[in-house]
């Protein structure tokens with residue numbers, strides 16, 4: 002009983018946030034025909050909303066930002082409609098208990114957020130995609146920002162000819178018209194409006210089926226067809242594993258995953274319709290360092306934790322992000338092994354402890370907490386909870402919780418209650434330590450980590466950092482003995498870093514090279530930037546490693562250390578592109594331009610290619626890489642300046658910030674400043690404002 006009283010106090014402040022319209026009206030269903038017009042960046046739609054009135058009222062609203070609305074002549078409900086900046090008001094003498102259907106048309110021009118038209122200007126692989134979380138879908142779709150009203154969506158999209166629209170639910174029908182394509186999707190279960198998602202492009206897909214016979218579609222653009230297998234590797238295994246581990250059948254009728262350009266985040270778990278960043282596409286070599294497995298698992302886990310059951314308010318956000326992160330980690334353990342799992346937990350514990358020690362720890366119940374709290378501390382809390390009550394009780398509690406609250410909204414209190422029931426334990430202390438406290442419980446975390454023998458040895462190896470090289474030589478030597486553990490081997494290599502390298506250092510480096518472990522060798526690349534002559538040929542062999550990260554660092558370092566052999570090194574990676582962000586190609590072009598007498602006849606082409614990578618044709622990750630390298634060699638032209646100014650107003654904030662910072666740097670030099678001012682009349686109004694502001698604050 003005590004726990005319940007305590008929780009009531011903690012959670013009572015949430016109620017005012019979601020007890021607003023949901024007590025007056027329950028929106029049940031939205032049927033909509035929505036046409037997307039990229040040439041005008043506009044959305045036009047005809048929608049039919051069915052809702053039940055719970056409490057007599059003379060007006061209700063839908064969320065809709067800057068929408069023009071008009072009642073349709075044949076609308077069953079003859080209500081008065083009025084739109085404001087952010088709402089559509091529906092006035093009528095509504096009677097309690099009665100269900101109404103309202104049909105109206107709407108139009109939005111150039112939605113500020115949530116729906117993005119990418120690449121239509123220069124017609125390079127154009128796409129349209131949406132991003133509804135936080136509460137943004139009402140920028141393009143009349144909907145409900147409040148997460149607590151779940152609706153059945155049946156949305157039909159009309160898009161330009163030859164383009165595919167991928168929406169939530171099952172594709173019921175597809176028609177080709179003279180100038181357009183019509184894609185009709187249908188869901189049979191309700192969800193919160195922020196989970197509506199659509200992607201439009203020239204997409205193809207491959208199909209799989211889960212063990213439980215759920216159809217899974219994996220989308221791609223033709224240019225990326227070679228990346229399909231490594232990107233989506235393990236998808237079926239992930240799906241089958243999560244269904245089994247969570248113990249509740251996948252709640253929806255199908256599952257689709259679509260990579261898009263310039264996406265704002267890594268991925269978004271729209272129900273049945275995960276949209277993710279194109280930058281996560283990988284080939285088999287890129288897979289070594291960056292792969293889609295974690296995001297794949299994370300977004301899929303949300304189909305239960307977030308979509309089937311949804312937080313009541315931001316104070317319950319742990320129930321979504323902490324759970325998706327934790328279950329993705331369990332997937333990774335299944336695929337990459339026990340050591341990987343404990344190493345990830347160790348790394349996140351280190352980070353959380355550091356933040357906590359600096360007084361930056363946050364409670365998991367803090368609605369404004371950041372990424373590391375909701376995601377990483379959130380996953381830790383579940384790991385500890387499972388250890389505390391045992392796997393069986395934990396899994397039973399999760400199953401009961403999901404089944405009891407399916408298609409509803411939940412609070413942390415609801416979850417804790419279910420787990421107390423399944424475990425018959427009082428979880429007051431756990432709630433206090435892991436949910437309420439802002440400090441990270443580092444000691445509990447360490448005790449848990451020590452259950453892994455690997456972590457014990459790993460921590461002992463880290464402890465050697467304090468010792469002088471001579472005193473730990475033998476131990477580091479042993480750490481690199483066959484069969485080597487990649488994390489312990491990496492740690493040993495990191496401890497070799499220093500200014501005065503002795504013969505003994507060289508011996509250990511040689512041993513590390515000879516492990517032939519791609520991660521241990523990468524640790525050498527990362528830390529040995531001044532290459533001793535004795536290690537030159539071993540170091541050169543890094544150019545052949547199956548890792549684009551290793552290759553990139555090795556090329557840069559070899560080029561810098563041995564100028565007389567630049568041609569040899571450049572020739573070696575002449576045909577390598579690298580990660581999706583073209584890390585190696587962009588470095589290669591830069592170094593080629595900076596190497597006198599290297600392929601002089603082609604230098605103009607190299608420069609043009611590098612400059613082209615800054616254009617809107619490419620994903621922001623490629624553009625950012627190209628800008629950074631052009632800055633290194635300090636060669637800009639009109640197009641690059643214009644592309645940079647375009648980038649300073651880009652929707653991806655990291656890229657926008659990078660571009661604004663670079664602009665500030667450039668303005669410090671007269672030549673760039675004059676050029677930018679000279680071109681300013683060709684910049685958009687918004688870009689001109691950014692430039693003026695940067696000139697003032699310089």
Ligand SMILES: [Zn+2]
Nearest residue numbers: 299303322325
């Ligand atoms: Zn998430």
